[in-house]
Amino acid sequence: MAATAHHDLVLVGGGHSHALVLRRLSMRPVPGLRLTLISPDSLTAYSGMLPGMLAGRYQRQETHIDLSRLSRAAGARWLPQRVLDLDPTQRRVQLDNGDQVEYDTLSLDVGATPDLDSVPGARAHAVPVKPVATFEQRWRDLLADPAATRRVAVVGAGAGGTELAAALAQRLGATTRIGLISAGELLPGYPARARSLMRTRLRDAGVHIVEHAPVQRVSEGQLHYNGRSQAVDLVFWCTGTRAPAWLAASGLPCDERGFLRVDTTLTSLGSPHVHAAGDCASFPSPLPKAGVYAVRQAPVLADNLLAAARGGRKRPYRPQRRFLSLLSAGAGDAVASQAALAGAGRPLGLALEGPHRPGLHEAL
Numbered sequence: 001m002a003a004t005a006h007h008d009l010v011l012v013g014g015g016h017s018h019a020l021v022l023r024r025l026s027m028r029p030v031p032g033l034r035l036t037l038i039s040p041d042s043l044t045a046y047s048g049m050l051p052g053m054l055a056g057r058y059q060r061q062e063t064h065i066d067l068s069r070l071s072r073a074a075g076a077r078w079l080p081q082r083v084l085d086l087d088p089t090q091r092r093v094q095l096d097n098g099d100q101v102e103y104d105t106l107s108l109d110v111g112a113t114p115d116l117d118s119v120p121g122a123r124a125h126a127v128p129v130k131p132v133a134t135f136e137q138r139w140r141d142l143l144a145d146p147a148a149t150r151r152v153a154v155v156g157a158g159a160g161g162t163e164l165a166a167a168l169a170q171r172l173g174a175t176t177r178i179g180l181i182s183a184g185e186l187l188p189g190y191p192a193r194a195r196s197l198m199r200t201r202l203r204d205a206g207v208h209i210v211e212h213a214p215v216q217r218v219s220e221g222q223l224h225y226n227g228r229s230q231a232v233d234l235v236f237w238c239t240g241t242r243a244p245a246w247l248a249a250s251g252l253p254c255d256e257r258g259f260l261r262v263d264t265t266l267t268s269l270g271s272p273h274v275h276a277a278g279d280c281a282s283f284p285s286p287l288p289k290a291g292v293y294a295v296r297q298a299p300v301l302a303d304n305l306l307a308a309a310r311g312g313r314k315r316p317y318r319p320q321r322r323f324l325s326l327l328s329a330g331a332g333d334a335v336a337s338q339a340a341l342a343g344a345g346r347p348l349g350l351a352l353e354g355p356h357r358p359g360l361h362e363a364l
């Protein structure tokens with residue numbers, strides 16, 4: 001890239017990967033690169049610390065990354081808007097305030113949201129756990145007046161759902177009946193021992209677990225599954241995720257859930273100028289939707305965005321075959337698993353949430 005020619009690099013979404021790309025560019029600015037971050041929120045949550053915040057072990061500011069500060073440090077302009085549309089032919093994105101932003105190189109890290117449309121009534125009567133900002137507001141309302149909410153159901157028992165149920169039990173267990181409803185078994189894809197350890201911990205904390213019970217419908221104050229209706233005051237929706245609809249509407253290749261198909265260099269299969277990382281990317285070998293991948297992809301994404309800007313060679317992201325999964329089980333306890341092995345206990349809880357936990361948040 002010539003020093004005088006500007007190259008417009010536009011980052012959409014302030015997820016884990018983009019926070020780290022911004023950090024890298026703040027330390028090593030690139031002459032001629034005009035950087036823009038489009039993100040409706042100035043704070044973005046670090047997912048690994050979310051259960052600890054819900055359980056009351058962290059304050060909100062300890063679990064969030066300040067994107068506006070990071071943008072300033074990286075010399076980026078921050079646009080506090082949401083993208084509604086992407087036109088890869090014209091190389092521009094449409095914002096919710098009516099503005100359009102043109103790019104030379106685009107990167108998407110917009111995450112995913114629970115699928116609210118596959119079950120009738122879920123959109124109207126359930127609270128999705130993503131986006132985190134909306135979810136947190138409902139969480140604060142719940143804590144402000146717990147007496148008004150005696151029965152809470154968490155629908156979906158993957159990693160997020162089980163951690164949420166554990167945090168609810170720790171925070172509100174004395175006054176609130178907490179149900180965890182799962183279409184299949186708890187923690188699909190995890191070793192049987194991890195499932196059994198988490199089941200025991202949740203039951204001991206008073207969580208009522210219902211497995212193999214796909215929710216058929218949600219109505220005002222009622223959850224309908226297994227041919228019965230359960231009275232509830234609040235439903236948190238924590239099921240499998242979907243991509244924002246505008247990704248598939250762009251015409252770029254997407255998978256069956258609408259996530260942008262990328263090659264191993266995190267470049268769209270339909271445009272060399274568009275990149276994606278984290279939950280919104282559909283990698284050639286399917287990856288779990290977990291923050292750890294968004295974090296690990298960040299250095300490769302940063303290198304490849306700069307390669308796109310300078311006309312250099314991109315390098316592949318090689319996902320780790322195994323990683324240690326630590327699930328918060330409430331009250332400082334955790335369930336760990338790696339490959340087929342699993343264990344649990346408070347020392348693991350300390351590793352997960354202790355003051356020296358390495359991770360994105362500390363790095364920032």
Ligand SMILES: Cc1cc2nc3c(=O)[nH]c(=O)nc-3n(C[C@H](O)[C@H](O)[C@H](O)COP(=O)(O)OP(=O)(O)OC[C@H]3O[C@@H](n4cnc5c(N)ncnc54)[C@H](O)[C@@H]3O)c2cc1C
Nearest residue numbers: 013015016047082083110111160278279289290291292294
């Ligand atoms: C309760 C819970 C606990 C979890 N615990 C863990 C855990 O312990 N470990 C783990 O690895 N994962 C965990 N996860 C999963 C983890 O949250 C996600 O995998 C991770 O956040 C994905 O990161 P990301 O960078 O893809 O996007 P996100 O972190 O989701 O960030 C996306 C960003 O894009 C912005 N955005 C969205 N749409 C637009 C738009 N149209 N225009 C502009 N900006 C937009 C959003 O505001 C947000 O800031 C948990 C999830 C939940 C719900």
